[in-house]
Amino acid sequence: MQKKYDIPYDLIVITGPTATGKTRLAAELAHHLQAEIIGADSRQVYRNMDIGTGKDMADYLVNGRMIPVHIVDMVEPGYEFNVFEFQEEFFKVFKHIKKRNIQAIMCGGTGMYIEAALAEYKMLKVPYNPSLRKELDEMAHQELVDILASLRPLHNTTDITLRERLIRAIEIETYQKQHADKENPLPPFSNIIFAIDFPRQIIRERITQRLKTRLETGMIDEIQRLLKSGIKPAQLIFYGLEYKYLTLYVTGEITYNEMFEKLNTAIHQFAKRQMTWFRRMEKKGFTINWIDGMLDNTQKIEIIKEKLFA
């Protein structure tokens, strides 16, 4: 298939905080450019987690054509997907799309996933190391924490609360240090980042409105189904936001009103954290082309096209 346009970027990124209409914009742009979409969303990778993650497949149907989407609906709920697996999958999918001479659009709000792809974070597939594990198994918790701290800065307490994760972290760091010379699997590629921007207050209003809609359209059932299918409440809680607060509500730990208020606030705070990540990317040297969210998608696509062919 021939590309309709000759776009000077290997990858177009559409991002922005939650509830800003990224998916639909990316889908319409993809339709326009005959492109395919690669998701950059740490929760939409899970099957059957749809309403709570905002995974609306109807968004991808543009003018009767279903836009191909990758890295969405990849694994079962309960599985611990992570940046490494995302990056690995991204490289694979991206290469395959390029090979077919099709434009790739990455769309999602997980800043770290986007950065892992664009900056080509150095992440190696780390095999299980039985001899190291045998050694670590005999050590006290604090010794393990000290070892990890000597390998890299500790910034995430969840790395050290669970012994299993702690050992895995040491295993990864040890291996990466021993194989520091390994090359990234992908040569550098060109990219351009667009992000949808609204005033914070408007984002909050959109989030609250969307939350009401989700609750009215079966989100509680979705959580109940997931629990019934055997996923532990603790796992669902760790997925955060909708999955956390609805699980607490469904298991009777908080009232409906508490659930609504706390969840609403938590999503607002999440949007803020996403913005912090985007600003950090800008400080690190990424150029983000901000697009006024108030414009309709046709106007946004015009602005994107101007930038693409400027």
Place this chain on the structure above:
RNA sequence: GGUACCAUAGCUCAGUAGGUAGAGCAACGGACUGAAAAUCCGUGUGUCCCUGGUUCGAUUCCGGGUGGUACCA
């Protein structure tokens, strides 16, 4: 209409034996390369309802307003 109590941060409230005030939540800023929708760190943003009085000095004490709550009519 009467009596009592209350009025302090965006919200719920604490406090100042008179020297312009602080908690929780919210908000805001930040960190973060193997669960990132996770996890963690930092910041007080204020006519202390208004108005007279006492006082060197009133958010604090006294009087009068205004608003709210409860009870009595």
